[in-house]
Every structure is written in C-alpha cells, then in structure tokens.
Amino acid sequence: MTPVAIPPLPFLPEAVVFDMDGLMLDSERAINDCMARAASDLGHDLPASLWLQMIGGGDGLCRRLLADRIGADATVELLARAEAMYDAVADAGIDHRPGIVDLLDWLVARGIPRAVATSTRRPLAMRKLAAAGLLPYFAAVATSSDVAAPKPAPDVCLLAASKLGVAPARCLVLEDSPTGVRAALAAGMTPVQVPDMLVPDDAARALGHRIVASLGDAQRLLEARLAEA
Template identity: 80%
Template sequence: MTSLDPALALPFLPDAVIFDMDGLMLDSERAINACMAQAARELGHALPDTLWLQMIGGGDGLCRRLVAGQIGEAAADALLAHSEALYDAVADAGIDHRPGIVELLELLVARGIPRAVATSTRRPLAMRKLRAAGLLPYFDAVCTSSDVPRPKPAPDVYLLAASTLGVDPARCLVLEDSPTGVRAALAAGMTPVQVPDLLEPDAETQALGHRIVASLEQAQRLLEARLAL
C-alpha cells in the first residue's frame, strides 16, 4: 500500500503507547505453537493444529482448559510442563522481532511518548523474553498477567499499564495482534490498532470497529500522520 485509508487516521496524539508482546513485538506465537505441537507428539497425543491457534492472546488458564478438554487434566499438566521446558530454551536464545518493531519504538523514544508492555505472559518469562530480544530498555513499564487478577480479555493489565505510566486510559494507544487483546484494550477504554499475526480478523472481530493494519510499519505511519498535524 502506498497510502492509508483516511478513515484509519488516529483521533488524537496518544499520551502513551501500550504494546502487547507475543505475536506483536516478538515472533513468538509460531515458536509457542511449535513447542506445544512437539510436546504433544513426544507425549503421544494427536491434537489438531487449530487447538494452538485458539490459545493466541489468552493466558495460562485458557491454555490449560483447552488442552484438558482434549486429553484430561493430568495429561494436560504434563504436556504443558514439557512444552514450557521446550519454550524456555527458545526464549532464552532470543526470539526474533516482528518486522518494524525497533523502528516504531525508536520513533516513540525520539518523540518522548511513554511506552509500556501489557502481556498475558507471566512476569518472569516476559522479562526474560524482552531482555533476550533486546527490547526491555525501550519500555518505561512492563505489566504482565502475574500483576493482575484477571487476564485478557479483561482490561486489568491495560489499566495497570496506564496507571503505572500515570496516563488516562482514554489517551492511550494500544497495539495488539489478537482479538482477545483488542477486546481487553476496548474494555479499558483505550484506542487499539490491531496488527494481525497468525489469526486474521473474522467478521466478529472486524465488527468491533477498531483500526486494523497489515504491519507495524503501517501502524507507524498512522502515528507519523498524527505527529505531522
């Protein structure tokens, strides 16, 4: 695309930008899915690939419920523990960035716009992943599922991020890849821009009425257009 639909234009210059992590900044959804599938195979479970896609954007509780619904609670616990061990090694090696994330963060730093992470990942793993990927220094705050009572699509982690930054939620721009995260941002009263990764927005997601762009580069162009006003 050479230009963006004017209807996508941001309604305000945000006082802060809050980022999801997995699938938005880090190419981790593919890595997570691969570890889940490998763990299932090694433990002798024939599970559909569509099951891993249903977990995108959710917390640990959702993942466990989905797997337990297929193979029972005890087997689910064993599978998830094995998958976590596999994924820990991947995370510690440093997960690849999604294209455009560093350029976008550099723009926000240069403009003095505060930045936070709001992720469904638990704090210890989130910090390890951000540090290994070299992204941690870009953020003023990191808020995780460990820090709130309810995971996305509840708004808790986004509201915590706004509070930590000292910014009105209504003045926050959110970047998300998943429908679950978009719903959390909307519930927090924020303005989400969705950058889909593995899950393309279905009709129900599109009906939420938020902005959807094809890449982080396009999300950056939305910001640059507002900065130029």
C-alpha cells in the same frame, strides 16, 4: 483489489501500550511449535487449530482448552514438556516482528512513553524482553502475574496506563489478537490491531477498531497524526 482506507487516529496518544507475543516478538509460532512437538512426543493427536485458539489468552485458557481434549493430568505433563522447550527458545532470544525496533526508536525520539501489557507471566515476560533486547525501551511492564484477570479483561491494560501515569483514554494500544483488542476496548483505550497468525474474522472486525497490515503501517498512522498536531 482497492486497499481499504484506515481511519486516522482521533488523537495524538500520550502513551503507547504494546502487547508482546505476536506483536513485538515472533513468539506465537515458537510457542505453537513447542506445544505441537510436546503433544506429538507424548502421543497426543491434536489439531493445529487448537494452538491458534490459544493465541492472546493466558495460562488458564491454554489449560482449559487442553484439559477438554486430553484431561487434566495429561495437560500438566504436556505443558511441562512444552514449557521446558520454550524456555530454551526464549533464553536464546526470540526474533522481532518486522518494524518493531523502528517504531520504538521513533517513539523514543519523540518522547512518547511506552509500556508492555502482556498475558505472559512476569518472570518469563521479563526474560523474553531482555533476551530480545527490547526491555530498555519500556518504562513499565504489566503482566498477567500482576492482575486479577487476564485479557480480555482490561486489568493488564489499565495497570500499564497507571504505571505510566497516563489516562487510559489517552493511550494507544497495539495488539495482534482479538483477545487483546477486547481488553484494550474494555479499558477505554484506542486499539490498533496488527494481525500475525490470526486473520481477523467477522466478529473481530465488528469491534470497529483499526486493523493494519504491519507495524510500519501503525507507525504511519502515528506519523500522520503528529503531522496534524
């Protein structure tokens, strides 16, 4: 099959905003595993597709999806068990997604500012970034704790840009999920999607953004644009 050409970036970004889970950290698999184990321990027969529906969403989405299946009280119990499991995983340091350190080092060497925009709550986000050794790379971290509405609302992306002092239109956003892509587009930013567990469907592709196979490919987009500058 002939590879699909990826359109070049229309501008050299003045800042890059990173999603965290599934983009920088291999955490979506860890989260899904903890949720599935907690459900099994409590006797709930839930499909694997349910965990995939939660990718890129905030706490509210997860609670709604579970409550629709097992009820509000059972949801509280399941999430408490899964969160205890996941806390131990996060504190041990979650594996990096391939290419993230190379990309961050490349941006640091060129003085391009970096921020995180994540649907994770602030205390856990900071612990995860610190345990994985990535926190020093970022001048700003914006989380769902800091905004009124989580992704796909633009709030967390706009906050990240504001913290960096860069106009949203001058920011590149790297995301793994369609939910995050929609947030970036709503913020007036340019998203590049690096899918992890979710394969972009027709609805995601219809958004018209760039989709690449790896963080290495995302870096090559930036390298090509810098070469033209």
